[in-house]
Amino acid sequence: MTSMISVQGLSVHFGALRAVDNIDLEIPKNQVRGLLGPNGAGKTTLVRVLATLLEPTSGTVTVGGHSVERHPNSVRSMIGLAGQYAAVDDLLTGRENLEIVGRLYQLPKTEARKRADEALERLSLTDAADRLVRTYSGGMRRRLDLGASLVGRPEVLILDEPTTGLDPRTRLELWAFLRDLVTEGATVLLTTQYMDEADELADRITVIDTGHVIADGTADELKARVGGDLVTASPKRRADLARVAELLTDIGSGAVRVDENQLTVSVPVDARVDALVRTAQRLDEAGIELSDLGVQRPSLDDVFLAITGKVGSDTTAPTETKRHRGRR
Numbered sequence: 001m002t003s004m005i006s007v008q009g010l011s012v013h014f015g016a017l018r019a020v021d022n023i024d025l026e027i028p029k030n031q032v033r034g035l036l037g038p039n040g041a042g043k044t045t046l047v048r049v050l051a052t053l054l055e056p057t058s059g060t061v062t063v064g065g066h067s068v069e070r071h072p073n074s075v076r077s078m079i080g081l082a083g084q085y086a087a088v089d090d091l092l093t094g095r096e097n098l099e100i101v102g103r104l105y106q107l108p109k110t111e112a113r114k115r116a117d118e119a120l121e122r123l124s125l126t127d128a129a130d131r132l133v134r135t136y137s138g139g140m141r142r143r144l145d146l147g148a149s150l151v152g153r154p155e156v157l158i159l160d161e162p163t164t165g166l167d168p169r170t171r172l173e174l175w176a177f178l179r180d181l182v183t184e185g186a187t188v189l190l191t192t193q194y195m196d197e198a199d200e201l202a203d204r205i206t207v208i209d210t211g212h213v214i215a216d217g218t219a220d221e222l223k224a225r226v227g228g229d230l231v232t233a234s235p236k237r238r239a240d241l242a243r244v245a246e247l248l249t250d251i252g253s254g255a256v257r258v259d260e261n262q263l264t265v266s267v268p269v270d271a272r273v274d275a276l277v278r279t280a281q282r283l284d285e286a287g288i289e290l291s292d293l294g295v296q297r298p299s300l301d302d303v304f305l306a307i308t309g310k311v312g313s314d315t316t317a318p319t320e321t322k323r324h325r326g327r328r
């Protein structure tokens, strides 16, 4: 079958700005595609075109075989959309919000009620169903917004940074919930700034920056472009930096990256433990004291750096903050 989502030569210009510049994207049925990119990359613009909220400047975009320009209603009936900013009404209860969405889908009242209850149950909001949304936490709002995107039982879910700003526990809950939906056959386009999120959820990842696709592949393929895993070492004394760099050059392949007092070198994935042990031994033999030593998978920052030669912005997930900050 043809792609569930097909984007061919899509451009969206805002005056002189090319927010989306000649993007191609093919997403087969039941795939979860991660669309990864820093702030301003063009993710939301692409999402808005897919959701028929914005007309392309040029290009062809279809969802389930329907053209977003010629048959927007057919597209709308197939998709559910949830965004970074929950589009729920504060002055209504959770249940009322979802029932209204059901009525917008022109469901009979009893059916709208049934689906609202179903969505509330799935997102663990049943206990809060009759409270005003005004009293909800940020995570609850986001869950309710996701619930709203499910009322129409869409075949295609478009999620625009669904977990940005959420606490780590709520993120994990949302991830588990999304996995359930995919098991049931949904096709998902998930935009995110977080490599770990794309890694967890996406079958395939498209990386965009300044309106262009700059990489595309599975998480492992993308990380492979960094050239392996990364051994990092931080000497206690700055005076040891040069000697540590020298030792790391022998251990790894390619150049040693220096980031303040942290040194990073890539090592083959299948030799990561061996490389770490050798590093520890040799630094110890050389009498160098370390404040930190480790080996890790590359982050989005590293993938970005490898592909574009520049550091991405805002790419560190809340749960990852500690682990990655040192390598910035």
Ligand SMILES: Nc1ncnc2c1ncn2[C@@H]1O[C@H](COP(=O)(O)OP(=O)(O)O)[C@@H](O)[C@H]1O
Pocket (backbone or CB within 6 Å): 014, 017, 019, 037, 038, 039, 040, 041, 042, 043, 044, 045, 046
């Ligand atoms: N309605 C608009 N008018 C003018 N510029 C816009 C508009 N929407 C987005 N942009 C610009 O387009 C670029 C891409 O934005 P966006 O798609 O929101 O990126 P992302 O969602 O990846 O952060 C940014 O430079 C943004 O400022």
Ligand SMILES: [Mg+2]
Pocket (backbone or CB within 6 Å): 043, 044, 045, 160, 161
């Ligand atoms: Mg956005």
